[in-house]
Amino acid sequence: MRVKRVWGLLAAAAVSLPLVAVHATAEEVQQPVFTDGQAQPVYDPDDVLREHVWVEAGVDSDHDGVGDVVHVEVVRPRATEQGLRVPVVYQASPYFAGGNDVANHNVDRELYVPGKPSAEISWRYQDYFLARGFAVVYAESLGTGRSTGCPTTGGENETRGATSVVDWLNGRAQARDAGGAEVDAHWTTGRTAMMGVSYNGTLPNAVATTGVEGLETIVPIAAISNWYDYYRENGAVVAPGGFQGEDADVLAEYVYTRADQDICRPVIEELAREEDRLTGDYNDFWHERNYLDDVHRIEASVLAVHGLSDWNVTVSQVVEWWDALAEHGVERALWLHQSGHADPYSLRQEEWLATLNRWFSHYLYDVDNGVEDEPRATIQREDGSWTQEADWPAPGTEDATLRLGPGGEERGELGVQRGRGKPVTEWLTDDATRTVEDLVDAPASEHRLSYTTEAASEPVRLSGTPAVRLRTEFGQPAANLTAVLVDRAPDGSAHVITRGWADPQNRNGLSRTKALRPGQPYWISFELQPQDYVLGEGHRLEFVLLSSDHDFTLRPSPGATVGLEVTRSTVTVPVVGGEESLRDAFSPGGKR
Numbered sequence: 001m002r003v004k005r006v007w008g009l010l011a012a013a014a015v016s017l018p019l020v021a022v023h024a025t026a027e028e029v030q031q032p033v034f035t036d037g038q039a040q041p042v043y044d045p046d047d048v049l050r051e052h053v054w055v056e057a058g059v060d061s062d063h064d065g066v067g068d069v070v071h072v073e074v075v076r077p078r079a080t081e082q083g084l085r086v087p088v089v090y091q092a093s094p095y096f097a098g099g100n101d102v103a104n105h106n107v108d109r110e111l112y113v114p115g116k117p118s119a120e121i122s123w124r125y126q127d128y129f130l131a132r133g134f135a136v137v138y139a140e141s142l143g144t145g146r147s148t149g150c151p152t153t154g155g156e157n158e159t160r161g162a163t164s165v166v167d168w169l170n171g172r173a174q175a176r177d178a179g180g181a182e183v184d185a186h187w188t189t190g191r192t193a194m195m196g197v198s199y200n201g202t203l204p205n206a207v208a209t210t211g212v213e214g215l216e217t218i219v220p221i222a223a224i225s226n227w228y229d230y231y232r233e234n235g236a237v238v239a240p241g242g243f244q245g246e247d248a249d250v251l252a253e254y255v256y257t258r259a260d261q262d263i264c265r266p267v268i269e270e271l272a273r274e275e276d277r278l279t280g281d282y283n284d285f286w287h288e289r290n291y292l293d294d295v296h297r298i299e300a301s302v303l304a305v306h307g308l309s310d311w312n313v314t315v316s317q318v319v320e321w322w323d324a325l326a327e328h329g330v331e332r333a334l335w336l337h338q339s340g341h342a343d344p345y346s347l348r349q350e351e352w353l354a355t356l357n358r359w360f361s362h363y364l365y366d367v368d369n370g371v372e373d374e375p376r377a378t379i380q381r382e383d384g385s386w387t388q389e390a391d392w393p394a395p396g397t398e399d400a401t402l403r404l405g406p407g408g409e410e411r412g413e414l415g416v417q418r419g420r421g422k423p424v425t426e427w428l429t430d431d432a433t434r435t436v437e438d439l440v441d442a443p444a445s446e447h448r449l450s451y452t453t454e455a456a457s458e459p460v461r462l463s464g465t466p467a468v469r470l471r472t473e474f475g476q477p478a479a480n481l482t483a484v485l486v487d488r489a490p491d492g493s494a495h496v497i498t499r500g501w502a503d504p505q506n507r508n509g510l511s512r513t514k515a516l517r518p519g520q521p522y523w524i525s526f527e528l529q530p531q532d533y534v535l536g537e538g539h540r541l542e543f544v545l546l547s548s549d550h551d552f553t554l555r556p557s558p559g560a561t562v563g564l565e566v567t568r569s570t571v572t573v574p575v576v577g578g579e580e581s582l583r584d585a586f587s588p589g590g591k592r
Contacts, residue, residue, distance in 0.1 A: 029082045032133030037369025038357040039132035043077045048130060050075050050120075053175040053183045054147075055168045061142055061149040061157035062263045068142050068149030070161045072168070072175065073121045076135035080187035087191040087216075087364035088169055089129045090137040092162040092203040094255035096121050097145035102253045104245030124345060125195075128353065134360065135188060139165045141203070143264055144257045150264035151255045152271060153248040154227040154289035159206040166192050166207065170214040191364045195219035197343050198313060199255075205321065208302070209294035217363040219356065221305040222313045222341050225321035227289035228282055228510075230313065234526045235506025235513065236480055237280040238552045241311030241340075248275045248289075280503055282510035295324040301331040301372070303359050305344055308380075308532060311552075312341040315498075319465065319530040322392065331372055333359075334392055336532060337380040348386070379532060393464035394532070398578030402543070402571045404564075408449030412566065414543055415453060416582050425563045430479065430547035432555035440486050440494045440544055448546040449564055452488060455538050456585040464574025465530040466498060470545070471568040472524050475561035477515040478505060482549040483528055485573070486542040487535055494542070497535075500528030501553055521565065541586075543571045 033040040054069040061068055080086060121138040129136050142149030142161040152158055167173035170190040175183050192215050194204035201223030208218050224230050230240060231247050239246055249272035256264055274285035287293070302325055306318035318334070325332045335355075337347055344352040355378075361367040377392040389395065405413030408426045431447045439448040468483045481504055485497040504524050505513045516522070535541055547562050548555055575581050 029079050029084045031084070032086075032365065034361060034365070034367050037361060037367055037371070038354065039134070039361050039365065039367075041128075041131035043079065043131050043133060045127035045130040047078045048075050049078055049081065051177070051183070052146075053168075053177055055139075055164050055175040056173055057142060057149060057157070057161040057164045058173070059142075059149065059157045059160050061152065061155075062267065064263060066148070068157070068161060069147060070142065070164055071140045071146035072165055073138040074135065074185075075126060075130065075137070076187055077130060077133070080135065084133075085187060085189050086133055086135050087189050087360075088135045088137050088193070089125070089360065090139070090165060090169075090192050090194050091123060091196045091200055092139040092141060092165065092194065092207075093196060093200040094141035094144045094151055094158075095199065096138060096140050097257035099254040100256065102250055104243065104247075104250055106245060129360075132357065134364070137165065137169070137192075141255070143252075144255050146258070148258060150267040151252040152267065153252045154202065154206065154224070156288055158203070159210065162194075162203045163207045163210050163212050166194075166212045166215050172213075189364075190214045191216050193217045193219065193360055193364055195221070196223075197221040198223065198341065205291050208298045208300045209291045211297035211299050213299075215300045217301040217303065217359065219303045219305070219359070220318075220321075221343055222307060222310055223304070223317065223321075224313055225291050225317050225324075228286035229316055229320075231275070232280050232282070232286070233501040235280050235282075235503035235510055236501045237277055237503075237554050238501055238549075240313065241551065243312070244551065247272075247277060248285075279505075279513040281506065281513055292320055292324050295321075295330070296328050298325070298328065298330050301359075301363055303333045303335070303356075305335040305337070307337050307339045307342050309338060309340045310342075315530045316465070316527075333371075333374070333376050333378070335378045336392070338382060338384070347380075351386075382534060392532070393574055394461065394576050396576050396578075397463045397574050399464075399572050400575045400579035400582045402453070402541075402573065402582070404451045404543070404566045404569050404571070406566050408451055408545070408564070408566065409446065410444040410450070411542075412449070412451040414451040414541065414571065416579060416586060421567060423568060424566045425473070426566055427561055427563045428546060429558070430556070430560040430562065431558040432548035432550055432553070433558065435550045436482070436484055436496060436499065436544075436546065437494075439546055440484065440496065440542075448544055450542055450544045451566075452540045452542040453586045455490065455540055456535055458537055458585050460535040460541070460581060460585045461576040462497070462531055462533045462535070462573055463576055464532075466500075466528040466574065467525065467572045468500075468528070468543075469523065469525045469570045469572070471521060471565035472504065473519060473521045473563040473565075474504065474516045475518050475563075477518065478556075479516065479560045479562055480548040480553045480556075481524060481526075481562070482546045482553065483526070483571075484544040484546070485528060485531075485571075486544055487533070488540040488542050489536075490538045497533050498529045498531040499549070499552075500526055501549060502526040541573075
């Protein structure tokens, strides 16, 4: 690759503010102050220097023979020009320049059978960090805003672009201003934290897996750890909640806001081909975007945050990340709240900022405040209260198996006793025009099968990842499968606890689609989305099986049939206290 210098061409895009020379010794400059393990607001957040630089990314993702550059906006206390050196809180994003009006893919189709420049960047956390002796750095992802290169929805080039900023902050990458003059980061210690929500939280995950030196900690909020599981699930083509028909190419098109709107067209067209909406199989495209495989490289600590009601970035994204971090001994903490795709700043602001302050004070300033030794898990309960626990899933959690009994067109049995009698197969007919909520509420339906426990005699806490093992057969060579766990209140109202999806054509692996043979029985096993949920006394736990999920899966024409061999199928739930707790709750004394 032949790399050219193009810094002068960027001069029209932005102008760096001149730095004012101030003569002072380091001893005369206000130093950061820490009280009770937290950085204190001793700097004026309005007395800052704001600079624009372009950092060499080390890739050429738009294939123009010119190395990509990342537009970076630095906001730092003015005291850094008087000798103060500060760590950095860094947010990388593809969204700083807004987004384009892009149509999603059509999801009302049959299943496959094989054969612009942004304004000044800011952030709600900016003044808080600046006042306490941290610089704030923003970087526009490749292909967005004033950066060059192309957006690729989690591709390696985006990771390298975001990583290059950490390298620049540590003197290992070059950057220039709009006029082409080389700029170094003399004002920083190089110690960096990355933080953000959603895509902006996903980029910290990606950068951390490079093991880049200088990245001390990350705070991924509602973040993706595996892009395949964002747009696919167990071989099924699914959508993030509220965005039916979105896929990797659509998101890339949405964030493609650099001035040149032609150069990345071939790259985005290639995304559309390689993402494979036809089969939903796992392939090299998705493997490149699976950060779980590289967790062993992480040197940074991790404070992860996720909503238990987040159906955009589902809970499995943080749980699989959390489990991988634990496996590799990464220092970590976890916040789980009851809201959806949200920043805890808007949920529990005072306590969240105190936690964040102590976390950054420890990992960026080496303040010995004990934050790394505190209980790992902070969890919001259904009533809005918060608890701290040693780890997650909750200590004492064990898998417990529930078995099904006939009657699923209305309400069959779900219990801890072993199945009795000869095999019974019950059938449902797919109708993707009906929502999960409609079918759960229906007292009887040919479009779903439902099985319920007795009313709980005491609360039951689920903490972890439920799973199903289903003995099935199909009336056609392709079908969706959707499994749902429901809380049925004493008044008959229902709440969906969690759900999961699978393509039974991928029964032999995520990378292999094989058509179903009508009438042949198959074992289909898959996990539902993880959850932490307390089923109240007097409530019933229900398992509901249907085919297509109107809000998440592809939506083929109605009519496909799915058979469930009831007495051989099971539902496994992670319960605090294990199977004994289930027996106590659903069959007092262990007997019915």
